[in-house]
Amino acid sequence: MAERYAQAIRLASTLKLSRDEWLRIRQLGIGSSDAAPSIGLSPYKCPLSLWLEKTGRKQPEDLSEKEPVIWGTILEPILARVYAERTGRKVRRVNAVLQHPKHRFMLANLDREVRCPEEGWGILEIKTASYHSAPQWEEGIPVAYQCQVLHQLAVTGHDWADVAVLIGGQDFRIYQVNRDENKIADLIARETVFWQHVVLDTQPAPDGSDDAASALSWLFPRDDGQTIDLSESIEGNRLFSALLAERQRKEDAEAKEAAIRQQIQNVLGHASAAVFESGRITWKRAKDRIAPDVERLSQDHPTLLAQYSKSIAGSRRFVIQTERKAS
Numbered sequence: 001m002a003e004r005y006a007q008a009i010r011l012a013s014t015l016k017l018s019r020d021e022w023l024r025i026r027q028l029g030i031g032s033s034d035a036a037p038s039i040g041l042s043p044y045k046c047p048l049s050l051w052l053e054k055t056g057r058k059q060p061e062d063l064s065e066k067e068p069v070i071w072g073t074i075l076e077p078i079l080a081r082v083y084a085e086r087t088g089r090k091v092r093r094v095n096a097v098l099q100h101p102k103h104r105f106m107l108a109n110l111d112r113e114v115r116c117p118e119e120g121w122g123i124l125e126i127k128t129a130s131y132h133s134a135p136q137w138e139e140g141i142p143v144a145y146q147c148q149v150l151h152q153l154a155v156t157g158h159d160w161a162d163v164a165v166l167i168g169g170q171d172f173r174i175y176q177v178n179r180d181e182n183k184i185a186d187l188i189a190r191e192t193v194f195w196q197h198v199v200l201d202t203q204p205a206p207d208g209s210d211d212a213a214s215a216l217s218w219l220f221p222r223d224d225g226q227t228i229d230l231s232e233s234i235e236g237n238r239l240f241s242a243l244l245a246e247r248q249r250k251e252d253a254e255a256k257e258a259a260i261r262q263q264i265q266n267v268l269g270h271a272s273a274a275v276f277e278s279g280r281i282t283w284k285r286a287k288d289r290i291a292p293d294v295e296r297l298s299q300d301h302p303t304l305l306a307q308y309s310k311s312i313a314g315s316r317r318f319v320i321q322t323e324r325k326a327s
Helices: 002-006 019-026 032-038 047-054 067-087 131-137 143-156 181-200 210-219 234-268 294-300 302-307
Strands: 009-013 090-092 096-099 112-116 120-129 160-167 171-178 273-276 279-282
Touching: 009 019, 032 047, 032 143, 032 181, 047 181, 047 210, 067 090, 067 120, 067 160, 067 171, 096 143, 120 131, 120 143, 131 160, 143 160, 143 171, 143 181, 234 273, 294 302
Parallel strands: 120 160
Antiparallel strands: 009 096, 090 112, 112 120, 160 171, 273 279
16 A cells, blocks of 8 residues: 555645646646546536536636535534544645556545554545435445545555545534445546547537536537538438437327326326325415516507516527428
């Protein structure tokens, strides 16, 4: 363990590091918080969005003023002290960006390093989670954080890491992750594939997530009015056929769901709810609401309507049309 860690490169000190300097260093590789997004296992950021940032096309969002980040920063030293008190282990700051000795694109900035008399040096990753996030921790560490810790173990060479999380402000838990060479090798291989996209400036494919849709809208915000002919493109036609097939499956599934839903409504009749062995259904009338009559307002007070109107930027719409075959 000691020999592996001795090979880790201290790329830069984080003491008195400005945000611009920090961003410049982050551009040099994949940090531990980038690990999950780079391999498509983050629920918040997709590989395409991360690629836009790493290639300098888009600036990363500044999260420093977000409430969860602010409170996480405030609570980090307190939770590190609580961890030390409860485990009897010594913790220390590293204050450096570490770099993998072989895979130079792999970077890590540790919350704390831990000294355990029995197990030697390890890593402490500190998290805070809201009460609503508690279910994500019931079966262990969420996958995205597992990627983050495995990445840190790969860079440092340490054999273990503890993840200390405070959930809902009062539920303090400690989870341990042991070094797994097979998982680390797989992570390195998958991160290498992503980093090649950055080095070669080749765009990774969108993954179907909401974040990928946002990334594409940012990358291509408006159309130029042109039509491209893909009728002879094998790949283009394959994608279009796959899209039509998936749309048909979706429509069939929605039709089946609607039929079953209506059958249940028919059973309910005037009842407002039904209880089943595995769940519950309600069918209630929504409360009446008052909505402005815009059509009448425009007729009676056109000037007033114009005074309180605003322009909303239009977004690109994706519309599917199929050719009708002659009978």
